[in-house]
Amino acid sequence: MNIGMMWRGIDLKEATSFYKDKYGADPNLCIVHPDTRIKVDILKIITIETSPVIQKNHIWIGVEEE
Numbered sequence: 001m002n003i004g005m006m007w008r009g010i011d012l013k014e015a016t017s018f019y020k021d022k023y024g025a026d027p028n029l030c031i032v033h034p035d036t037r038i039k040v041d042i043l044k045i046i047t048i049e050t051s052p053v054i055q056k057n058h059i060w061i062g063v064e065e066e
Contacts, residue, residue, distance in 0.1 A: 001064050005019055010059065015030075015059050029064040030060070031054055032054055033050065036056050
């Protein structure tokens with residue numbers, strides 16, 4: 001994912017809903033800091049990855065390029 005939306009907070013459900021409303025597409029990739037713990041109840045539609053470059057308690061969310 002080269003382009004995404006940075007979300008302050010760890011509510012993945014809220015972030016995906018906002019992303020869909022704003023961009024008209026369902027996000028399928030979420031990147032978080034390795035120390036960030038998020039509740040995940042939508043694993044079937046989104047892939048979770050970790051990266052130390054993402055700030056703690058933030059979510060980088062978007063659509064994975066094919």
